[in-house]
Amino acid sequence: xxxxxxxAASAVLVLPALGAAQGTISTQGFxxxxxxxxxxxxxxxxxxxxxxxxSPRNPSSTLGWGRGGLYFQYEPEFRTVTAGPATDNTxxxxxxxxxxxxxxxxxxxxxxTYSTLLDRTWATEVRGGQILGPDSVGYTERVxxxxxxxxxxxxxxxxxxxxxxxxxxxHGFTGENRMTLRRQYDxxxxxxxxxxxxxxxxxxAGFSAGATWRPHEQIAVAASFRSGxxxxxxxxxxxxxxxxxxxxxxxxxxxxxxxGASVALxxxxxxxxxLDELLQTDLTANDTWxxxxxxEMQGPKMRNVPILFYLGYRQRDLPFAVSGDVSKERFYSAGxxxxxxxxxxxxxxxxxxxxxxxxxGVSENAWIFSMGFTVRP
Amino acid sequence: MVALMATPRTVMTTRRGRFVLLAMxxxxxxxxxxxxxxxxxxxxxxxxxxxxxVYDTTIDPVELDTTVSPFPxxxxxxxxxxxxxGDTVDVRPVxxxxxLPSFFNSGSPTGDTVITVIDSPYVKLRINLPDSxxxxxxxxxxxxxxxxxxxxxxxxxxxSTAIERQLFRPDRLIxxxxxxxxxxxxxxxxxxxxxxxxxxxxxxxxxxxxxxASSAALVQxxxxxxxxxxxxxxxxxxxxxxxxxxxxxxxxxxxxxSQITLAADLTDYVHVIQFPAAPDPTFLTVGGVPGKRxxxxxxxxxxxxxxxxxxxxxxxxxxxxxxxxxxxxxLTLFPLVVTAGTEITDVGRSAFLxxxxxxxxxxxxxxxxxSGVGSIEVVNALRAWGLGLTGSSQKGIVxxxxxxxxxxxxxxxxxxxxxPNLRPRLxxxxxxxxxxxxx
Numbered sequence: 060x061x062x063x064x065x066x067a068a069s070a071v072l073v074l075p076a077l078g079a080a081q082g083t084i085s086t087q088g089f090x091x092x093x094x095x096x097x098x099x100x101x102x103x104x105x106x107x108x109x110x111x112x113x114s115p116r117n118p119s120s121t122l123g124w125g126r127g128g129l130y131f132q133y134e135p136e137f138r139t140v141t142a143g144p145a146t147d148n149t150x151x152x153x154x155x156x157x158x159x160x161x162x163x164x165x166x167x168x169x170x171x172t173y174s175t176l177l178d179r180t181w182a183t184e185v186r187g188g189q190i191l192g193p194d195s196v197g198y199t200e201r202v203x204x205x206x207x208x209x210x211x212x213x214x215x216x217x218x219x220x221x222x223x224x225x226x227x228x229x230h231g232f233t234g235e236n237r238m239t240l241r242r243q244y245d246x247x248x249x250x251x252x253x254x255x256x257x258x259x260x261x262x263x264a265g266f267s268a269g270a271t272w273r274p275h276e277q278i279a280v281a282a283s284f285r286s287g288x289x290x291x292x293x294x295x296x297x298x299x300x301x302x303x304x305x306x307x308x309x310x311x312x313x314x315x316x317x318x319g320a321s322v323a324l325x326x327x328x329x330x331x332x333x334l335d336e337l338l339q340t341d342l343t344a345n346d347t348w349x350x351x352x353x354x355e356m357q358g359p360k361m362r363n364v365p366i367l368f369y370l371g372y373r374q375r376d377l378p379f380a381v382s383g384d385v386s387k388e389r390f391y392s393a394g395x396x397x398x399x400x401x402x403x404x405x406x407x408x409x410x411x412x413x414x415x416x417x418x419x420g421v422s423e424n425a426w427i428f429s430m431g432f433t434v435r436p
Numbered sequence: 437m438v439a440l441m442a443t444p445r446t447v448m449t450t451r452r453g454r455f456v457l458l459a460m461x462x463x464x465x466x467x468x469x470x471x472x473x474x475x476x477x478x479x480x481x482x483x484x485x486x487x488x489x490v491y492d493t494t495i496d497p498v499e500l501d502t503t504v505s506p507f508p509x510x511x512x513x514x515x516x517x518x519x520x521x522g523d524t525v526d527v528r529p530v531x532x533x534x535x536l537p538s539f540f541n542s543g544s545p546t547g548d549t550v551i552t553v554i555d556s557p558y559v560k561l562r563i564n565l566p567d568s569x570x571x572x573x574x575x576x577x578x579x580x581x582x583x584x585x586x587x588x589x590x591x592x593x594x595x596s597t598a599i600e601r602q603l604f605r606p607d608r609l610i611x612x613x614x615x616x617x618x619x620x621x622x623x624x625x626x627x628x629x630x631x632x633x634x635x636x637x638x639x640x641x642x643x644x645x646x647x648x649a650s651s652a653a654l655v656q657x658x659x660x661x662x663x664x665x666x667x668x669x670x671x672x673x674x675x676x677x678x679x680x681x682x683x684x685x686x687x688x689x690x691x692x693x694s695q696i697t698l699a700a701d702l703t704d705y706v707h708v709i710q711f712p713a714a715p716d717p718t719f720l721t722v723g724g725v726p727g728k729r730x731x732x733x734x735x736x737x738x739x740x741x742x743x744x745x746x747x748x749x750x751x752x753x754x755x756x757x758x759x760x761x762x763x764x765x766x767l768t769l770f771p772l773v774v775t776a777g778t779e780i781t782d783v784g785r786s787a788f789l790x791x792x793x794x795x796x797x798x799x800x801x802x803x804x805x806x807s808g809v810g811s812i813e814v815v816n817a818l819r820a821w822g823l824g825l826t827g828s829s830q831k832g833i834v835x836x837x838x839x840x841x842x843x844x845x846x847x848x849x850x851x852x853x854x855x856p857n858l859r860p861r862l863x864x865x866x867x868x869x870x871x872x873x874x875x
Contacts, residue, residue, distance in 0.1 A: 082475040082483055088875045135466055145477035152471040183476040183483060191748045191865045192492060201474075202483075204873065238873030242488070244747070248798045251815040253488065253745045257873050294871055339874045361456070379875070381482060397456055408459055419481040428466045 081204075082147070082183035083140050084386045084415045084423040088342050088379030089334060090179030090207060090236075093155040094349075098132055098431030102394025102409030103353025104371020106323035109281035109311030110271060113158055113433060115172040116309055116327075117269035117283035118214040118226030122168050124160035128435035132156040136413075138425040151180050156431075166218040171211075172228075178207040179236045187242075196250055200242040208234040208261045222273040226283075232263035232290060232304055263290030263304045277316035284308045287330075292337055303333040305378075319357040326350050331378035342379050349375035353392070364398035369409065377415065384418040394429070407431040489870070490747060493740075494863045498852040499831075500733040501860060503717060504787040506726030507840050511701030514664035515564055517725055517842040518649045518657040524761055525844050526710035527725055529659060530581055530600060531559070531668045532703055533643040534690040536636055540674035540683055549675075551637055556682075557628040557672035559611070559645060564658035565622045567839070572653040576626050578611035579604045580636075581646035601707050604646055620657075633672065642690075643670065646707070658842050662687055662703040706841065712760050715848045719756055720860075722802075723767055723837035724846030730835040731774070731787040732860060741822040744866040751812040751833065752861045753849040755802065760846055763805030767837055767845040771797045773817040774832030787834050796820075799838065802847040810849070818864065 085091045096105050097113035108114050112123030113130045134155050140147040157173040182203040188195055211233060216226035236259040244250035269283030287304025311325035327349040335344040353371030360366070373390040380386075394409030411427040508514070516529035539548035559578065581603040611628040628645075636643045645668075649655045660666040670685040689702040706726070714721050720730040732751075740746060751771070757763070772790035780786050793799070796816040814833055821831045837843060850858035 082478045084478075084482065087482065135469060135471075137469075140475055140478050142478045142481060147475035147477040149473045149475055150469055150471055151473045152469075180473055182474045183479055184474055185476045185479045185483070189488075189490070191490065192750060192863055202873075236873065240872060248796065249748065249813045249815065251745065251747050251749075251819050253747055253867055255745075255869065255872055257871055259874060292874070294874075299871075299874060342875055366455075395459065397459060399456070406459070406463070408463060419478075421478040421481050430463050430466070 081181045083138065083181055084381075084418050084421060085138070085377060085388070085425075086179060086181045086204075087377070087381055088338065088344060090177035092329075092378060093134070093153060093175045093178055095156070095174050095176075095210075097130070097156060098134075098407035098409045098429040099355075099367070099369060099394065099396055101390075101411060101427075101429055102369035102371060102392050102407065103323065103355055104373040104390065104392050105349065105351030106311070106325050106353030106371055106373075107313060107321075107355065108325050108327075108351065109269070109283060109309055110279060110313055110323065112160075113156065113431065115156060115158065115174045115210065115212055115214075117271065117281055118170075118212070118228040118267055119216050119224045119269040119271045119283070120281065121160060121170045121214055121216040121226060122218055122224045122271075124162070124168050124170070124435070126435050127161045128159075128433060130156065130158040130160075130431060130433045132429060132431040134427060134429040136425050136427045138423065140421060140423050142421045151178075153178060153180075163215070168216045170214045170216070172214060174210045174212070176208045176210045176232060179204050180206070191244075191250060196244050196246065198242050198244045200240070202241075203239045204236050206234055206236040208232055210265075212267070214267075223270065225270045226268065228267040228285075230265035230267060230285065230288075230304070232261060232265065235260045257294060259299075260293045261290060262293070264288035265304045267307075278312070278314055280310070280312045282308075282310040287333060290334075290337070300337045300339070302335075302337040305333045306330045321355045322353070323355075324350075324352045327375075329378070334378070342381065343383065344378050345376065345380055345385055347376035347378050349373065358395075361398050362401045364402050366398065367396035369394040369396070381418050386418050386423075387416045389414050403435050405431075405433040407433070488867055490865055490867050492863070492865045494752075494861055495737070496852075496856070496859060497734040497736055497862045498732055498860050499735045500731070500783075501720055501851045502731055502783055503719070503721045503728050504731055504784050505728040507729050507787070507836065508727065509701070509788075510726075511698075511703070511705040512663055513661050513704075513706060513841055515839075515842050516659040516661045516704055517706055518647050518659055519655065519725075519844065520649050520651065521654040521656075521761055521844070523710065524712055525725075527706055527708050528601075528604060528646055528648050529704060529706045530644060530646045531687050532689040533645070533670050533685055533687055535688050536640075536643055536685060537674070537683060538637060538640065540680070542675065542680070551634075551674045553674075553676055554630055554634050554637065555673040555676055555678075557630055557633045557670065558625045559628060560669045560671060561624045561626065562660040562666040562668075563620070563622045563624060564660060565620070567842070568620075568658050569654060569656040570617050570620065570651060572651045572655075573614055573616050574620060574649055574651045574655050574657070575612065575614040576624070577604075577609060577648045577650070578626055578628060579608040579646040579648065580610045580632065580644065581608065582642050582644040600646065601709055604648055610645070628670075630672070656844070662700075667704065711844070712758075714846065715756060715758060718851055718853050720753070720835075720849040720851045722769055722835045722847050722849075723804075723840075723843065724760070725841050725844055727837060727840030728846060729787045730849070731783050731832060732835075733774075733830060733832040734862065736818060736821065736831060736862070736864075739868070740864055740866050741818065744868045746815055746818040746822065746864060746866045748863075748865040749813070749815040749818045750863040751814050752863060753810050753812065754854070754858045754860075755807050755810050756848045756850055757805045757807045758846065758848045760804040761844045763845070764803050765845065766801035766803045767843070767847055768799050769802050769812070769835050769837060769847065770794065770799050771812050771814055771817070772834040772836060773797075773814075773820060774830045774834055776830050776832075777828045778830055779828075780830070786830060786832060790834050793836065793838070804845050804847050
């Protein structure tokens with residue numbers, strides 16, 4: 060018969076260094092918003108985002124596919140996080156956009172898009188100490204998160220007139236964060252390893268619509284919005300919290316009157332604060348603005364299709380604030396679009412320099428390389 | 437000459453090709469980078485969300501505790517302990533040569549030759565010298581301890597200490613030699629009486645040799661046993677002709693005939709003639725000769741085993757001082773986790789079926805004469821019990837001495853039948869499994 064002899068102590072150890080968290084500015088909260096920009100849109104600072112057929116922001120823009128095809132994007136981020144004398148250099152590989160287009164008659168285009176809404180991939184490894192029994196012991200703690208909330212969109216675009224197109228999208232938001240925590244004590248014979256594993260799942264829905272209008276031969280304007288539906292956060296079969304997918308509003312204008320070049324400006328407002336009720340820590344989710352401007356220039360031709368060059372600048376707020384500090388993110392970007400096989404096969408390449416403003420004494424910069432591959436057989 | 441000049445169009449095409457090639461090269465280089473997102477420089481500033489709650493609890497978890505002996509079981513020792521410490525310790529091994537040769541190969545065309553004479557018989561012992569103790573000259577006496585009993589019908593009597601221990605007497609002496617301590621090496625030859633050995637051969641009798649050591653000071657000799665791989669050997673020349681090589685006889689026990697494994701075990705074994713008294717069975721004893729183990733079975737709350745990470749588990753045992761030899765010299769104790777299933781009810785088998793010493797647990801040092809609370813870290817046992825794979829295993833810990841049955845030191849602890857403050861306790865630091873990682 061088991062008898063409880065003594066409940067000697069109940070030690071609740073709250074050591075800051077034990078924190079199992081992101082360790083970066085950009086991946087706070089539910090993760091980093093990759094932005095929904097294709098490689099070429101990102102290269103041009105997001106200025107053309109509302110018009111770009113491989114960017115999943117404006118469902119009306121997908122008429123630009125012209126014919127059925129496939130697009131995928133690889134986007135590694137080389138990040139440097141600096142906190143005083145300590146520096147982390149990391150590389151996060153992302154595949155932020157997959158898209159398939161299917162022509163629906165002469166005036167319509169259907170697309171299936173899988174894009175990353177919030178990427179929560181990070182790992183921290185810290186040293187710490189703890190009192191166990193009568194002794195204090197050092198340990199190494201590794202916390203890792205893998206996964207994202209993804210946006211699966213079924214979209215249709217339709218050409219109402221030669222200079223006006225509209226589009227609609229149904230969104231399903233799915234994904235999971237696979238979290239692991241492992242605290243390895245220095246003496247593994249005397250102390251057991253603390254391990255935790257948890258998979259947080261997300262399920263939500265939304266609707267989007269957009270339009271593109273060319274009132275003049277050299278000017279086009281576009282606007283879109285996404286209405287966020289419900290979002291459930293679950294662990295196993297238990298719903299931990301329910302909230303809403305953020306609403307999003309975007310608009311853009313482009314000017315094609317320059318010889319061999321176009322410029323564009325876009326603005327986006329995302330109501331991330333709808334995620335605030337899902338947060339269970341002292342983080343806060345804030346509504347954000349994004350402004351992007353960029354230029355697209357034609358270069359020499361390959362197989363009668365011009366090589367394109369891009370330049371851009373973009374700035375936005377990051378949605379999750381630490382102790383009220385909102386970080387601003389700025390991008391300087393450039394890129395090129397190579398028609399490897401005429402207009403049928405395009406390789407877009409971009410490089411973006413991102414700098415995120417200091418939060419809690421931590422600064423962060425990144426080089427984001429992006430490669431988009433479009434095939435239109 | 438004209439043909440060698442590049443046209444503007446050709447130059448442009450070449451440049452485009454180089455540009456595309458460079459772009460592809462950059463793309464390939466970037467794509468080849470390995471993902472590595474390990475950070476930590478920003479902690480704790482940007483790592484505010486996790487706390488780990490640890491509870492520290494002391495419980496009285498003993499379901500069963502007892503002392504089990506002998507270990508190794510009789511006859512399975514890898515080393516034979518030969519010891520004499522005044523009138524305190526007297527341990528004597530026996531080696532059986534139940535099958536002696538009657539013939540030898542003389543090269544005769546008519547076949548093997550009957551042994552009718554032997555020359556220079558001796559028994560060779562392989563010694564674990566680094567772990568043996570002596571400081572004065574040591575006399576090795578060898579006795580013929582064969583008994584008239586010992587067929588399968590009397591197998592039990594065949595290993596009886598009561599009979600054989602009486603045969604270490606002068607009329608049974610078959611060999612003796614005194615070595616200066618400097619001359620005791622890792623291989624000893626003890627000469628035997630030729631006539632007595634020959635009589636055994638001619639009469640087709642068994643030769644069973646009992647060894648006794650004596651010295652002006654303490655003597656503890658560890659002889660490699662049959663199970664240790666380098667057993668004692670009997671050697672003699674089977675003829676007076678010195679041109680012939682020695683015959684080597686390996687030890688062997690022919691009884692009990694119906695139990696081959698047990699017969700092999702009884703090839704060599706140890707008789708404990710004199711040894712300090714162990715505490716009564718209400719105490720938990722570890723070590724000594726023959727070797728004793730302590731078996732403790734636990735009942736641990738499921739909230740600790742199943743729903744938590746056990747971070748530390750310390751078995752606290754209150755030591756009872758014993759009046760053993762070398763009572764101030766620490767003895768190494770190894771905690772072992774029982775691997776026997778719950779269907780094994782025999783405590784001897786449970787204490788035998790364990791993991792290997794040193795695997796997963798730190799050893800502890802215990803001086804036999806000490807008292808007070810000793811701590812043994814057993815966290816890996818509790819973690820193993822918390823796994824589903826070990827659901828059918830006993831939740832038991834065995835304490836054993838480092839060398840078993842070849843070291844006279846032993847320690848004793850209070851058992852669960854003692855007063856509450858003296859009983860075995862388990863101090864556990866554990867962290868309940870809770871959700872984490874939700875931002």
